[in-house]
Amino acid sequence: MQVCGIFGRVLGILWFCGILCGYQLSGDVDLSHLSTYKQLLQLTGSQETAVLPRVRTTRVPTSRKTAVKTNTGRLKTATIYDLPNEIVLKIFGYLSIGELLSVAQVCHLWHQLSSDNLLWKPLLQACVPSQTVSQQLGDLKSSNLKSSFMQRCIELRNKRVLRLLKKKNPYTGVIHCKDVENAFKFAGISWQIVMTDKSGNEHCLQNQDISYHLMSVSVRWFSLQMIAVSNVKKISLYSCNPLFHDSKTGKVVSNGPYHRSLLYSMDQKLSLALDKLKPVGSDENLKVFALEDGIIIGVWKEGGEIAFIAIASGLPGLVKKCIMGTASKMYQPPKEKISACLPESTYGLYGYSCTIQLRTMKQEIWDQQFNNVECPNSNIRNGIAQFHLMKETDRQILQKELAFPWKTDAFKSKIKDVCCLDVLLTDNEGQVVWNCSSAVSVKKEGSLKFTFDMDFDYCREQSRCIEYSDQKGQIFIQxxxxxxxxxxxxxxxxxxxxxxxxxxxxxxSSGV
Incomplete structure (x- = not known):
């Protein structure tokens, strides 16, 4: 639709230029009411003013098929392709960056003309700081200024964004959520969910809500434009990253192009994936499912349509995933060689820190950090290390109810005994060992149960637990x-x- 709109705008300008050149171009757009070039520019949204050039024209009778007589005596229908390339380039000069990239998709000729260096040189001067313009122009390849310019703008944007992420939260030891929020706002990053139906049609929805938490980010889609679960063939999650920023203000260029970075992809049918899962919670209206990578999907009980989609994503490495991936491949951080930080193997692991938070999509319910966490050799079996974060005499009070509020464009409610869990485990050097974010359920029976002889009189019949596991780790909360x-x-x-x-x-290998 966007390309069609821009095509109509350019076609209107070309039509008028065709009249000036003595042609009556074929098409469905009637611009006979435009008497001056200034009116044409006002119609197209341009701020430029111009004087109608004096051109001698020959009036050609209008008919259903206006024709121009050729030297051979045959009649040829005049089209926009009969205009000189210089006129088309002049018109392309009034287009924005996004419109210029869109008209390049119309035909091969427009693709060549829209890549002309004369069009992209002033755009470079507008998006690159003035003190480095001459250096930038000297370094860029003159044969393809458009491609080199876009790559340079991406590098400049990434450099500015990553510069905002140097500080760490002294509490968690990872990047501060406020810095991530500032980086997202500066870069203009938004989130897009793409659902492909059985017919191959893509249903694209931009995020409607985003919240920043201590160790994660929550993003939600709750539009009424959702489709039925049985009709979803594929789900993909992207971050949309604007390419260009104003060199003076640093703000994102309005209506500019953006590139998509793949964050999550599920190639199997959604109905098959949900059939293999047990809902983490439900109420009288819908059921909530927790997929891998923090994807949360609410499905109406009546009709089987998607009510909402949400994602809980951990902060470590999130910004790089958003700006450094491609539309077809997720960003993979380079593997670093990590030096051994384990003391003598006769003791085990020590000096670890773990931060845990229970929350909704908006508010915190409970969080606690456990420092100097230890794992003796007796708790290391079959390549798995188990940490017990609380002593027998410790307990943490829950001040708030464990519940999961949800909303759509028309309804809202909350599901009891469901919440979001964020876990962050770091070693004694502050390196992230494991982090996860997901929706979890509070259930009565779990795979583990701990009973201690303490001075507390608990009602064991009402004992409940929270369990979560993935390919890297597992956590149990009683x-x-x-x-x-x-x-x-x-x-x-x-x-x-x-x-x-x-x-x-x-x-x-020591036999433990």
Whole structure:
């Protein structure tokens, strides 16, 4: 639709220029009411003013098929391709960057003309700081200024964005959520969900809500334009990153182009994926499912249509994933050689820190950081290290109810015993070992259960737990009640030894 709109705008300008050159171009657009070039520019949205040039024209009778007589005596229908390239280039000079890239998709001729260096040189001067314009022009390849210019703008944008992420949160040890928010706003990054139906049609939806938390970001789509689950063949999640910024203000160029970076892709049918999963929660209206990589999908019980889509994504490496990926491939950070930080293997692992948060899509419910977490050799089995974060005499009170509020354009409610879980485990050098963000359920029975002889009188019949696991780690949280208060009484976290920046092979080979 955007290309068609720009095509109509350019066609109108070309039509008028064709009249000036003595042609009556064929088409469905009637511009006979335009008497001056100034009116034409006002119609097309240009701020330029011009005087109608004096051109001698020959009036050609109008008919259903206006023809121009050729030297051979045959009649030829005049089209926009009969205009000189110089006139087309002059008209392209009034277009914005986004429109210029769009008209390049109309035909091969327009693709060549829209890539002319004369069009892209002033755009470079507008998007690159003035003190480096001459250097930029000297470094860029003169044969293809358009491609080199776009690549240079991407590099400049990424450099500016990453410059905002140098500070770390002293509490969590990773990048601060405020810095991530500032980087997203500066870069103009938005999120797009693309659902492909069985007919191959893509349904694209821009994010309607975004929230920043201590260790993660929550993004939501709750439009009424959702389709039925049975009709979704593929789901892809992208970040949309504007390419150009104004050199003076630093703001994103309005209506400019952007490139998409793939963040998540599910190639199988959504209905098959949900059939394999158990809902994390439900109410009288819908069911909520938690997919991998923090994807949360709400499905109406009646009709089977998608009610909302949300994502919970951890902060470590998120900005680089958004700006450095491509539309077909997710960004993969380079593998770094990590030095061993494990002490003598006779003791085990120590000096780790773990931060855990339970929250909704908007607000915090509970969070706690556990420092100097240890894992003795007796808790390392089959290549898995298990950390017990709480002592027998410790307990953490839950002040708020564990619930998951949801909303659409028309309805809103909340589901009890469902929340979002964020986990961040770092070693004694501050390196991220494991982090996860996902929707979880509070259930009565779990794979683990811890009972201790303590002075607390818990009602074991009301004991509940939260469990989450992925390919890298697993966490178990036990919740008990004492009178009218709810407490977290034990937390066990397990990670693969290969995820730890330690000499895990030395421990496992020692017979433990």
């Amino acid at each position: 919740i008990d009640k004492d009178e009218d208060k709810t407490y977290i009484t034990h937390i066990a976290l397990s990670v693969l030894m290969e995820m730890l920046p330690t000499q895990g092979n030395d421990i496992s």
